[in-house]
Amino acid sequence: MKIKGSTNVVALIGHPVEHSFSPPMHNAAFKSLKMDYVYTAFDVNPNDLENAVAGAQALNIKGFNVTIPHKIEVMKYLNEIDEVASLIGAVNTIDFKDLKGYNTDGIGAVKAIGEVTNIKNKNVVIAGAGGASRAISFYLAKYGADKLTILNRNVDKAQKLADDVLASGLIDDVSSDDIKNMDLKDVDILINTTPVGMHPNVDDVPIASAEEMHEDLVVFDAVYNPNETGLLKEAINVGAKPVYGIKMLLYQGAESFEIWTGKKAPIDVMEEALRKTLGF
Ligand SMILES: NC(=O)c1ccc[n+]([C@@H]2O[C@H](COP(=O)([O-])OP(=O)(O)OC[C@H]3O[C@@H](n4cnc5c(N)ncnc54)[C@H](OP(=O)(O)O)[C@@H]3O)[C@@H](O)[C@H]2O)c1
Known part of the structure; x- marks a missing residue:
């Protein structure tokens, strides 16, 4: 993967994030579709959550996955929440196009x-x-x-x-x-x-x-x-x-990928990357 001046950034935010399986899964998807995107992870202290969302907007970051402990708190800083995510009361995906939150776990x-x-x-x-x-x-x-x-x-x-x-x-x-x-x-x-x-x-x-x-x-x-x-x-x-259980990880990731990019997620590629990371 070549990082260029034009590369779009998506990321996971959580606290901690270092054991996440999402970066290899999404980066394999971007690579297979030759998309100019990179997926990374940011460890965000709960006290810095509002700044992290505002900063991501300012930096033109395209999307976030959100994990523990931010899934509920982060909703305060969004413009819009998807209807089912709102019923659930937690989001795990943010699309910065419209600062909208979704829950792709379910x-x-x-x-x-x-x-x-x-x-x-x-x-x-x-x-x-x-x-x-x-x-x-x-x-x-x-x-x-x-x-x-x-x-x-x-x-x-x-x-x-x-x-x-x-x-x-x-x-x-x-x-x-x-x-x-x-x-x-x-x-x-x-x-x-x-x-x-x-x-x-x-x-x-x-x-x-x-x-x-x-x-x-x-x-x-x-x-x-x-x-x-x-x-x-x-x-x-x-x-x-x-x-x-791996299939839930896979399909929540695929759903987030489609929200951010508008493209069909390459399920097989994502599953292979996920299995490789998990070791089965
Ligand atoms: N495959 C995936 O993509 C995916 C995604 C999310 C979560 N998960 C997995 O799902 C599991 C739950 O996650 P969560 O975020 O929902 O956790 P959570 O919010 O802490 O809820 C855990 C639930 O399990 C119950 N529980 C805990 N220990 C138990 C025990 N020994 N016997 C019976 N019930 C017990 C708790 O019951 P009480 O209310 O009675 O304490 C509670 O209802 C974890 O293993 C997590 O790894 C998988």
Whole structure:
């Protein structure tokens, strides 16, 4: 990649950012399409967030990805927030053309699941009620899921998310329960957004076992390290369809790429770069 006077800059902001997988994924995409763009990362202290956004505008930076801890706070400094991002209450992508914020995490998960099944009219159980669950839940509603059950250790938190999703008017059957009460009998899609099974705790008891699953189930694990989590192994054992966490990373990146550039993201190139960085 040749950096020239004309090179367009996009970047990740967060605190910290040094372990991000996004720079190799996006730079591989720009290179494959021979685009005069570079993707870098900036560690931004929370106290400097407003200056970082104003500075990026002044420097004609084209776009940001936004990660922890800035996803909520940064919305204050934007002109416009995409409708679903606004319901979610967090953004992970900024387009400086119009200083507009988007949330591509949830759409990333929905597209990952969309590789094996259609979300429309499905009965979905989602475990966890944190940031990832919130982003995914609103997109499940937007893409026509019929029924959503949010399971969490802290049931009040799950109920708050259920209330918010219901209030969006995008879906009319949303409920919450304790994660201990997992019942997958009539469920089409199970989504894990808890860190259970994440490296280094790869031997944690998964949130659901093969005995609780059935072969028509689709199981998506947002955990991407390891690639094949204990939960996905249980799914494979019972003949259910696994969807790997890496695909959510991939499709959220692809969606951001398309927002900034208006060009179709080269999915295969991005996936290859991501796998190389993650080592699988
Ligand atoms: N593939 C991707 O692109 C992608 C993107 C985003 C996140 N993720 C992954 O998704 C996971 C969650 O991220 P997040 O940002 O949503 O985190 P978060 O906001 O901290 O939420 C974590 C959720 O998991 C629950 N939880 C934590 N430890 C648990 C345990 N031992 N047993 C049962 N439930 C537990 C918490 O329940 P309580 O409320 O009861 O504490 C909470 O609902 C992480 O593993 C992250 O790496 C993946």
